[in-house]
Structure formats: C-alpha cells, structure tokens
C-alpha cells in the first residue's frame with residue numbers, strides 16, 4: 001500500500017488545476033457541473049480549484065446557461081487578457097516579439113531586423129525587444145518565452161549553440177530573468193513551433209505530434225503524450241545535421257552531406273542556381289527542370305526523414321512548415337508523402353497524416369509563449 005505523501009497531494013492539486021484550466025480553455029463558457037462531468041473530478045474538487053483560479057484572476061463568470069429545471073447554472077470562462085506573456089522568436093533575419101494572451105492572440109507585435117547581428121549585439125537586441133514589450137504591457141507579464149535556433153537547454157535556460165547568433169553557452173534565461181524579474185522559458189524554434197500547434201493550433205486534439213520545420217534550417221519538434229519531448233540533451237528533433245548523403249556538400253556545421261545540405265531553402269536555391277527562394281519559386285512555376293529537381297529532391301529527403309521518425313515513434317500526426325513548405329506547397333508535399341510511403345511499412349504510412357501546417361506567421365512567438373504558459377499555468381496536459 002502506498003501512503004500518499006505531501007508531494008503527491010501537491011501533484012494531484014496541480015494536475016486537477018491543469019485539467020480544469022484545459023477544460024475551460026477548450027470548452028468554456030462552461031458550468032461547474034459540466035467541468036466535473038468532463039474531467040471526472042468531484043464537484044467539491046472543481047469548486048475548490050475554481051476558488052483558487054478566481055483568486056488568481058484567471059477565471060470569470062460569463063453568464064448563465066440553460067436551466068434543466070432548477071436554477072440556471074453559472075457559466076465560467078478564462079479571462080482572455082488576464083495574463084499576457086512575452087513571446088520572442090530569435091530568427092535569422094528578424095527578431096520578433098509580441099505580447100500574447102491566454103488564447104494565443106498576439107496583442108502587440110514588434111519586429112527588429114537582426115541580419116548579421118551576433119554575439120553581444122544580438123543580446124542587446126533581445127533586451128531592446130523586451131524593453132519595448134515591457135513598456136507596452138498593461139500589467140506585469142506572466143513571463144518571457146524565447147524560441148531560438150540551435151541547441152537550447154530548456155532546463156538550464158542556456159542557449160548551448162546557435163550558429164547564426166554566434167552564441168555558445170549563453171545563459172539567456174538567467175540574464176533575462178534577472179533583468180526583468182520574470183520567469184523565463186527557452187526552447188529551440190522547431191520545438192516551440194510544435195508546441196504552438198499542440199497548445200493553440202491544429203494539433204490541439206492529438207497527444208502525439210511531429211512538426212517539421214523546413215526553412216533555412218531543418219528541424220523537428222516532437223510532442224509525445226501531450227508533452228514536448230526534448231530528449232536527454234534537449235536536442236530531440238535536431239534532424240537537420242544528420243548526414244544523409246555520402247560524400248555530400250559542405251554544411252554550415254562544418255560537416256558534409258547533412259539533411260540541410262539537400263533539403264533546406266539554402267540547398268534548394270543553390271541546386272536550382274537561384275539567389276532566393278522567391279526566384280526558385282518563379283522558376284519552379286515556369287517548369288524549370290533544375291528548380292523542379294531541387295524542390296522535389298528536398299521533398300524526397302524530408303520524406304525519408306519522416307519515414308524514420310514514423311518507424312521510431314509511430315506518431316500519426318505529422319505537420320510540415322517553414323519557408324520551403326509554404327513556398328512549394330502541394331507538389332513538394334506530394335514528394336514528401338510518396339517517399340515516406342515508399343520507405344515505410346503500410347502500418348506506419350497508411351495511418352499517418354502528413355500535412356502542411358496552417359500556422360499563423362508568428363508561430364515561434366506563439367510557441368515560446370505556449371512553452372511559458374505550459375510551465376507557469378500547465379496548459380500542456382494531454383486530453
């Protein structure tokens with residue numbers, strides 16, 4: 001017989017709170033009785049948790065529902081702008097930040113050009129982005145969520161390696177936390193995007209999800225059992241620098257033949273002998289054979305990576321996003337699907353849906369906010 005310890009009581013309380021928040025989020029406005037039915041919690045437990053949520057200003061009464069004989073029940077919902085999070089995306093060309101509410105709505109978006117900015121300068125740019133958003137916030141934000149390219153240690157709040165920022169072992173979490181006295185969450189940008197799909201987007205009803213970003217870099221974010229899976233070293237999904245071609249081209253990481261050298265936006269542009277992705281797109285639409293080869297080869301390589309991911313994880317929901325996915329759409333997606341199907345057992349490929357994500361443009365901002373919300377408010381619980 002296991003005697004429940006204090007810790008497990010605490011965990012149960014937190015679990016219940018997350019469950020109720022998630023139900024309010026998905027089903028609100030909703031009555032206390034319906035929350036109890038949905039969550040299989042007792043009405044007493046629901047009422048206790050509600051008192052806490054009211055005290056924290058997270059829940060409000062929205063009106064009355066239909067009566068089933070007796071008194072019409074009070075309907076409850078999350079207070080949309082009760083809490084705002086600062087979400088940041090430290091992208092290659094642009095640093096984007098926004099105030100994001102509990103519904104994942106962006107309230108105030110700020111973009112700063114970051115091309116060529118690295119090291120200490122990049123850090124100063126992050127500060128000026130946060131300063132602007134702090135000034136714009138109506139109250140104290142819940143915290144700061146940051147999506148950064150490269151390898152990010154979420155637990156330690158350290159950007160371990162971000163080539164385009166020229167950062168190695170930068171304790172960004174600590175630096176921001178001390179400067180603004182707020183909790184800070186960090187994740188890799190592909191992981192943040194997967195979290196955005198899971199918390200706010202089209203992956204919201206699935207416990208398991210893979211979102212693959214194919215842009216200037218290639219990386220996957222993996223949600224397993226309703227949680228962002230980061231692996232032992234926080235680099236889970238970092239598939240862009242796995243070598244896939246014998247004697248392949250030199251990669252930005254210093255090695256050869258990585259997935260990025262054949263599937264990324266840069267690789268496509270180089271193979272198609274064009275300068276920008278927009279140029280490749282124009283050539284592709286004009287049926288230029290080199291552009292077609294480059295784009296479809298990218299799709300095939302991503303398809304093979306998908307086959308491996310399906311074989312390892314048996315996840316049914318795969319979303320593709322990033323500049324390559326949005327530039328070449330269906331024809332590129334078809335080559336991903338064909339190759340994924342050709343390279344895996346029907347038991348995997350028949351069950352899996354591989355689609356283009358219908359992400360909003362600021363998906364990493366949204367994802368980094370989602371990360372902060374999951375950690376501070378517990379929104380990530382699987383249904």
Ligand SMILES: [Zn+2]
Pocket residue numbers: 240241242251252253254255256258260
């Ligand atoms: Zn590489």
